[in-house]
Amino acid sequence: MENGAARPVIVAIDGPSGTGKSSTSKAVAAQLGLSYLDTGAQYRAITWWMVNNSIDLDDPTAVAAVAAKPEIVSGTDPAEPTITVDGTDVAAPIRTQEVTSKVSAVSAVPEVRARITELQRSLAASAEKGIVVEGRDIGTTVLPDADLKIFLTASPEARAARRSGELKGVDVHATREALIKRDAADSSRKTSPLAKADDAVEVDTTDLTLQQVIECVVTLVEEKRTAK
Ligand SMILES: Nc1ncnc2c1ncn2[C@@H]1O[C@H](COP(=O)(O)OP(=O)(O)O)[C@@H](O)[C@H]1O
Numbered sequence: 001m002e003n004g005a006a007r008p009v010i011v012a013i014d015g016p017s018g019t020g021k022s023s024t025s026k027a028v029a030a031q032l033g034l035s036y037l038d039t040g041a042q043y044r045a046i047t048w049w050m051v052n053n054s055i056d057l058d059d060p061t062a063v064a065a066v067a068a069k070p071e072i073v074s075g076t077d078p079a080e081p082t083i084t085v086d087g088t089d090v091a092a093p094i095r096t097q098e099v100t101s102k103v104s105a106v107s108a109v110p111e112v113r114a115r116i117t118e119l120q121r122s123l124a125a126s127a128e129k130g131i132v133v134e135g136r137d138i139g140t141t142v143l144p145d146a147d148l149k150i151f152l153t154a155s156p157e158a159r160a161a162r163r164s165g166e167l168k169g170v171d172v173h174a175t176r177e178a179l180i181k182r183d184a185a186d187s188s189r190k191t192s193p194l195a196k197a198d199d200a201v202e203v204d205t206t207d208l209t210l211q212q213v214i215e216c217v218v219t220l221v222e223e224k225r226t227a228k
């Protein structure tokens with residue numbers, strides 16, 4: 001490599017809910033000194049704003065009309081990822097059941113996706129050392145030229161158990177049904193659905209520990225860097 005200076009590396013990590021995208025991406029970015037972007041948090045943030053402003057989420061035209069209004073800012077340090085809407089820290093309120101149940105409807109609106117995709121590309125382009133970006137359409141649509149694309153999967157049972165482990169007192173069966181419903185909505189929308197890119201490496205995490213998944217992805221990034 002010229003002057004020994006590493007070119008920025010772009011890693012796209014996609015997959016359904018509860019497959020380990022956030023935990024894996026954050027740890028890989030921290031270990032390799034890269035930036036980190038949780039694109040789900042951005043869709044949750046715009047959904048939170050729409051709920052707060054009483055926008056009719058059953059009306060895609062109403063959602064599209066205000067898609068450009070909220071200012072969404074993501075902090076990309078993996079040690080302390082942040083998300084604000086019009087200057088307000090929304091890291092906690094974007095994780096409520098209400099936002100979780102409504103985010104798929106908002107994120108299916110093309111004007112919302114265009115707006116958020118532009119933010120994502122600009123953050124990726126300005127990451128000096130590179131970035132790990134996680135979501136649903138990063139490898140297929142947002143960053144189709146990423147150096148490495150990973151598609152994480154896991155059985156619905158494993159994903160539901162992981163999610164209900166996080167939300168104390170929440171029933172595993174209800175969690176499983178809710179995440180299957182959200183995956184179906186995300187996979188069937190017209191604009192950039194949840195999908196594995198043809199050139200993505202699929203990793204089934206059902207029987208792997210989080211540490212094993214992190215090591216697997218770190219090894220794949222290092223292989224790509226050496227080959228660059
Ligand atoms: N391979 C794994 N084995 C067990 N638990 C895991 C694994 N990967 C992630 N988890 C846990 O599952 C939960 C969901 O992971 P998360 O990274 O938020 O998934 P996603 O971003 O894909 O929705 C977290 O509590 C996380 O610690």
Ligand SMILES: Nc1ccn([C@@H]2O[C@H](COP(=O)(O)OP(=O)(O)O)[C@@H](O)[C@H]2O)c(=O)n1
Nearest residue numbers: 017018039040041043103104107135136137
């Ligand atoms: N790149 C992305 C990321 C998330 N999303 C939407 O945002 C929602 C929340 O994403 P998330 O990553 O926070 O979801 P979890 O898997 O963490 O529960 C998803 O269900 C999708 O509707 C999207 O459409 N495209």
